[in-house]
Amino acid sequence: MAEVCLEGLTKRFDTELAVDGIDLAIRDGEVLGVVGPSGCGKTTTLRTLAGFETPTEGRVLIDDEDVTHVPPERRNVGLVFQSYALFDNMTVLENVAFGPKMQGIGKTERRDRARELLSMLDIDALADRAPETLSGGQQQRVGLARALAIEPDVLLLDEPMTGLDASLKERLRTELSGLLEELEVTALYVTHDQEEAMVMCDRIAVLNDGSLEQVGRPTEIYERPANRFVADFVGTSNVLPATVENGRLDLGFATFESNGFSETTDGTAVVRPDDLTLGAGPIEAIVRDRFYLGNGVRIRAELPDGESVIVGLDRTAREVTVGDPISLDLEVDRIHVLE
């Protein structure tokens, strides 16, 4: 366990700026998620922390020690990749015992540690198997056990669930989340899956074009996005022009009483699909599309001015069909207005 600090981290590849002056701290025992679109710099950030990239500017600190120029093998940082990257020339047990062996730990002790981790991850029966004979989920567990075997100060996970099927991903997600909490490991979790980040992480950092857009707890990121990019990227949202005058929120097609917003003539309201409810309300609309999602229903409703909003309904809302006129109400307290 350790505390990690990235100070003014900048990484440039030739003329391309991959990471642009990021300041980020991971608290002791915290799981920090890093999300963002492809090419936003999240993997470069992870690789810099691991020691595989040297920052163009800035510093990497682990427990207040400057490790910016320390080679990867001397950082005590565990890595778990999307592609598992297991060593095919070794058995599962040998893979997990490899790190302790490099640390100079005796044969009996390192084998015991490897077996203990395999048992913790419920894969002790696979100890003597060759990695290529395992399923994706099993390989990922071995990768995780191998990274944990060195008792890392920081655990770095680079899209570890990508490539696994949905049900396995959900099961592994719960298990991994419990394990990280139990072991109190400081971890950086890079993913493009926001839902995964919400479930797995104590806090989330949203990156865009190499810059840090917002860091906060999952609820803050979802309910109080710092800007339009975060609102658009994390979850589905209706981003609507808004004005707040004399305590009234005006969305153009309807106005609402509210004292919670600062006065603005040029604001943007972030309305999540589940902030809109079906029933008697001031918003008149017509259902244009309906999507059944299994655990709920999403509809696209057209407003009188021609704009559309996405509305989330529970799966019992079977009566709503395309072409229906509907009335919507807004949970004003739940929406967020960007100035």
Next chain:
Amino acid sequence: MTRWQRMIRRFDPVGRRLVTAVVYAFLAFLTIPIVYTFVASFASSADGVLPSGFATLENWRVVMGYADYGVQTTVGRSLLFSAGIATGGTVVNLLVGVPIAYALTRYEFFARDWLNALAILPLVPGIVLGIAFLRAYPENASTSFGLVVGYALLKSPYMVLTVQSSFQSMDLRRIEESARSLGASWPRTFLTVILPNAKNGIVAGSIITWTLAAAEFNFTYMVYSQGPRPFSLFLFENINNAPFLQSAAAISIYFLIVVSAIVVLQFLGNRGFTTTTTNP
């Protein structure tokens, strides 16, 4: 199921049998000359359509230098010399070709494509390389050292290409980074993780380069002038000057050596790389 799919399905067992038959026919085509030569080496007469007068070891005795008459030189010395030179060439290829294959697969660097092309360039015919060697290094080209370097160079593309294809099938960067994050230095990562994972390619590359070098004729013919007579030249001269059955014995010895080399290299491949697995 469409009519077309039904037709394909019906053809399936026939197709499979046809492909199997072609494979066996091809194998027979390849092995008949070798088996014929091997069997003939134990015959005492080659006058008829088929060799006759089985079975005698006389031809083997002659070419191995145990008879009072026969070929000019004994085969043993030539074989040992060629095997030594081929082994030298293979070792040079392992030391140089494997790192080149690794660098070409793993890293992006200036003129990488040019180096890639250069690594394959020695696929030129041996006779061309022989002339180039004689012109460039007239003093050294014809020595044993010249032969080792020449064989290594001439056969290097086989090593680079086979090992490169092994590396390409691995997620080289991630594997290397995993090992290093687990505390292994780069040399240790390379020796205990990267190389053992490319084992199949390295063994295949060694077998190909060794066997091709041990019997290389064109280059040898161009540059050879001193030292023991390389095996390919020995064979060439004896096929001209000695009876067919003695040549057959000499060729059989070569095949036995090639088979032994393959067995040894595969054994080394299976056992020799497991520096980590035996001691987790």
